[in-house]
Amino acid sequence: QRGGTGPEGPLADEARFALGKLQLNRFREDFEIARVAFAKVAASGGSHAEEAKYLVARALGRKGDVVGAIEAFDAYLKAYPKGAFAEDAHFFKAFMRYEFGRYRDAAVGFGRIRSGKWAKSARWYYGWCLYLAGMHARALPIFDDLAAKNAGTRVGRRATYWGARALEETDPDAAQARLAKLVEEAPLTWYALLARRSHPEAYPNVSGLMPADEDAPASPSKGFADATAEIRALSAAGLHDFARRALRHLSPRLRAADRWDLEIA
Numbered sequence: 001q002r003g004g005t006g007p008e009g010p011l012a013d014e015a016r017f018a019l020g021k022l023q024l025n026r027f028r029e030d031f032e033i034a035r036v037a038f039a040k041v042a043a044s045g046g047s048h049a050e051e052a053k054y055l056v057a058r059a060l061g062r063k064g065d066v067v068g069a070i071e072a073f074d075a076y077l078k079a080y081p082k083g084a085f086a087e088d089a090h091f092f093k094a095f096m097r098y099e100f101g102r103y104r105d106a107a108v109g110f111g112r113i114r115s116g117k118w119a120k121s122a123r124w125y126y127g128w129c130l131y132l133a134g135m136h137a138r139a140l141p142i143f144d145d146l147a148a149k150n151a152g153t154r155v156g157r158r159a160t161y162w163g164a165r166a167l168e169e170t171d172p173d174a175a176q177a178r179l180a181k182l183v184e185e186a187p188l189t190w191y192a193l194l195a196r197r198s199h200p201e202a203y204p205n206v207s208g209l210m211p212a213d214e215d216a217p218a219s220p221s222k223g224f225a226d227a228t229a230e231i232r233a234l235s236a237a238g239l240h241d242f243a244r245r246a247l248r249h250l251s252p253r254l255r256a257a258d259r260w261d262l263e264i265a
Contacts, residue, residue: 013046020052024059031063054085061092066100069093091118098125103133124155128162136166154189157182161191176202193264224254228262 020037023030038059041052057072073093077086094109107129113122127142143163150156164178179195183203186192196203227250234243247263254263 010046013041013044013048017041017048017052020055020059024055024062028062031059035059035063050080050083051085053079054083054089057089058092061096066096069096087113087116087118091122094122094125098129103129104135107133107135124159127159131162131166136169140166157186157189157191161194164195197264224250224257224259224262228265 016037020034020041023034023037035056038052038055042049042056053072054076057069057076060072061069063069070093073089073096076083076089080086083089090109090113094106094113097103097106097109107126110122110126110129113119113126123142124146127139127146130136130139130142140163143159143166146159147156147163150159160178160182164175164182167175167178176199179199180202183192183195227246231243231246231250234240234246251263254260
């Protein structure tokens with residue numbers, strides 16, 4: 001089917017649709033193949049036409065064509081304003097802007113999503129994009145609302161932490177009080193550790209996880225040094241999936257050597 005020489009009709013549509021989905025979700029090797037396949041299926045007007053039109057936008061997004069993906073989401077929404085994938089299109093249209101640093105535009109998109117299956121995620125990204133865009137005063141009530149509605153959960157702790165960060169410039173004492181409460185209530189959770197790392201002077205040590213400078217172990221062994229340098233290099237290069245994979249392999253060795261400080265870092 002790639003060369004366009006195969007038979008036409010419903011069977012060809014099924015084959016193209018299946019090929020596009022394989023490239024989009026499984027092979028992930030050539031998103032242009034997926035886009036072309038979905039575009040042909042969408043143009044055919046068959047039973048998969050609506051989904052294929054939506055998946056054209058997803059393929060463009062995976063390919064890294066932000067402008068093309070947003071235009072394709074708009075085209076889908078114009079053709080199917082109340083379609084089966086309309087909620088997804090509105091969310092991922094905003095998410096594309098978020099991923100590529102257009103935080104103000106992304107916040108507008110997320111702020112318009114008030115109901116449906118993406119409402120909770122959109123609420124978080126609305127506040128987060130406002131924060132990233134430097135609009136901390138507008139982000140703060142969003143974080144506060146999320147923290148109150150999700151108390152005792154990771155979502156609540158995340159909102160509490162970033163709410164405190166949003167307060168730091170205008171009311172540092174209130175921000176510090178929020179972080180202190182977070183550390184006190186859940187000292188070994190991720191956001192409490194972030195608070196400790198950003199303000200080590202404000203909190204007592206916990207079980208040697210964050211050693212004081214005078215108690216810090218000597219430089220890591222050559223093996224750890226090489227591995228941690230690799231992880232940092234991968235992350236700095238934007239290869240976050242590879243960095244996480246390398247960290248997963250290194251973590252058991254760090255824990256066995258009681259090097260929790262390195263794992264946290």
